[in-house]
Amino acid sequence: MFRQKDIEMISRRALEELQMKRLKQTVRQAYKNIPFYKEYFSKLHIQPKDIASLKDIRKLPFTTREDLREYYPFGMLAVTKEQVVRLHTSSGTTGKPKAIFFTKKDVDRAAELIARCLIMTGVAKDDVLQNMMTYGLFTGALVMHYGAEKVGVLVIPAGPGNTKRQIALMQDFKTTTLHITPSYALYLASVMQNEGLDPQKNFTLRRAYLGSEPYSEETRKKIEKFFHIDVYNSYGLSEMNGPGVAFECREKNGMHLWEDNFIMEIIDPDTGETKPDGEKGELVLTTLYREAMPILRYRTSDITRILPGKCKCGRTHRRISRIIGRTDDMIIVRGVNIFPQQIERVLMGIKAVAQNYQIVLESYDQMTVRVEIVKELFDGKVDHLVNLRNEITEKIRSEILVRPKVELLEPGTLPVSEGKSIRVIDKRTL
Ligand code: AMP
Ligand code: ZN
Numbered sequence: 001m002f003r004q005k006d007i008e009m010i011s012r013r014a015l016e017e018l019q020m021k022r023l024k025q026t027v028r029q030a031y032k033n034i035p036f037y038k039e040y041f042s043k044l045h046i047q048p049k050d051i052a053s054l055k056d057i058r059k060l061p062f063t064t065r066e067d068l069r070e071y072y073p074f075g076m077l078a079v080t081k082e083q084v085v086r087l088h089t090s091s092g093t094t095g096k097p098k099a100i101f102f103t104k105k106d107v108d109r110a111a112e113l114i115a116r117c118l119i120m121t122g123v124a125k126d127d128v129l130q131n132m133m134t135y136g137l138f139t140g141a142l143v144m145h146y147g148a149e150k151v152g153v154l155v156i157p158a159g160p161g162n163t164k165r166q167i168a169l170m171q172d173f174k175t176t177t178l179h180i181t182p183s184y185a186l187y188l189a190s191v192m193q194n195e196g197l198d199p200q201k202n203f204t205l206r207r208a209y210l211g212s213e214p215y216s217e218e219t220r221k222k223i224e225k226f227f228h229i230d231v232y233n234s235y236g237l238s239e240m241n242g243p244g245v246a247f248e249c250r251e252k253n254g255m256h257l258w259e260d261n262f263i264m265e266i267i268d269p270d271t272g273e274t275k276p277d278g279e280k281g282e283l284v285l286t287t288l289y290r291e292a293m294p295i296l297r298y299r300t301s302d303i304t305r306i307l308p309g310k311c312k313c314g315r316t317h318r319r320i321s322r323i324i325g326r327t328d329d330m331i332i333v334r335g336v337n338i339f340p341q342q343i344e345r346v347l348m349g350i351k352a353v354a355q356n357y358q359i360v361l362e363s364y365d366q367m368t369v370r371v372e373i374v375k376e377l378f379d380g381k382v383d384h385l386v387n388l389r390n391e392i393t394e395k396i397r398s399e400i401l402v403r404p405k406v407e408l409l410e411p412g413t414l415p416v417s418e419g420k421s422i423r424v425i426d427k428r429t430l
Pocket of ligand 2: 312314315
C-alpha cells in the first residue's frame, strides 16, 4: 500500500533526489530499448551518462505527438509484447492514432496516482463514484475506475450519455462523486433543471471531478452552484497514463502535479526555451515511473504555468494553473490570438446564458458566437434580447479585442456532446 502522506509531503530535496534517480533509470531504459531515442541521442551526441543533474534534462530531445504517430503501433515500446497487459489509444482529430501501452506495474501505478487524488479530495470507502467518462480505448474512464477501486469506493461504470438513466443511477445508488467532462456536466444540469429536479433535495452529491477538456473558473462556479458540490479540476493525457497527472486538492487553487512520477517543464512553444515558474507556456512532461512506455520531454501542447509558492495543504508537489488552452486550438481572427476559453469565461459569467455555445469562424475577419440563453427570455418581446446581445457582444469584445457577431438561441438548439465538445467550427478550412 502507498504511504500517502510520506510521498505527498516529501521535502523538496528528497523529491528531487527521487526524481534524479528515476530520471537516470528512465533515460537508460529509453536509450537501450527504443531505437527512436537511441538515434536521437546519437544525433545530438549525448549518452545517458550525460544526464547527471535535473537541469541536464534540457539536453534531451523533445518528443512530439508526430513522433508517437510515426512510430505507431509498437515503435515506442520499451518492453516485450509479452510484458504488456493493456493498450489505450489517443485519437486526436486527425491522422494516425497514438498507442499507449501499460505493463501490470504501469496499470497499478496509474491507479495509485488516481487513488492519491481521490483521497486528497476527501473520498472514503463509503463514497459512490459514477464514472461518466467514455470507457474503451480512451484512458479517461478506465484509469479512474482502477484508482477508485483501489480506494475501495463503489464505482458505477456508467460511461457518458443516456442522461435519464444517469439520473436514475445517481438516485438509486446514492452517488456522491461524479467523474465527468465539463460540457456533459452542463448538459446534465440542464436536463435536471427541465425535469424540475433539485440537486440539493433529490440527490446525495458531494463532489465532481471535471477534466479532459479546457474549461473556465466561471464554468466551475456555475456547476458548483447548480449541483451544490465541490468541483475539482483533474488534468491528464493518455500519453502520460490518462487522468491523475495533476489534480486539485481541497484548496481548489491550482493542480498538484505528481512530481515523483513526472518531471514538468514550461517552455516557450516557439523557441523551446525553458521558462521560470510563474510564466505561461507549453507544458512539457517526462515520465519517471513507467515501464512500457517511457517518454522524454513530451510536448503536451497545453498552455499553463507553474504556480509559485507553497500550497496551504502542505503538499510539496508544485501546482499548475488551469489549462489556458492548447497551442493548437488558438484561433486567429483579425490578426488577434484568441483561446476559445476566453469567450467561455465571459459567457459563463453572464446569468442569462444557459449551458451551450459554439464559436463559428466565418472568415479571417469575422466570427460568430452562437449562445443558448435561458428559456424565459424568449417571451415574444425583443427589447431585452437586443440588450442582452449588446451586453454579450461588448463583454466579449473587451476580453478578446475583436467584436464578434452574437446569435442568441433557445436552449437545446446546439448539438450536445457527451465526450469532448467541439466548440469551434472553422468554416475557413471546410
Ligand atoms: P486525451 O489524450 O484524449 O486524454 O486528452 C488529453 C488532453 O485533454 C490534454 O492534453 C488537454 O488538452 C485536455 N485536458 C485534459 N484534462 C484537462 C483539464 N482538466 N483542463 C483542460 N484540458 C484538459
Ligand atoms: Zn494543495
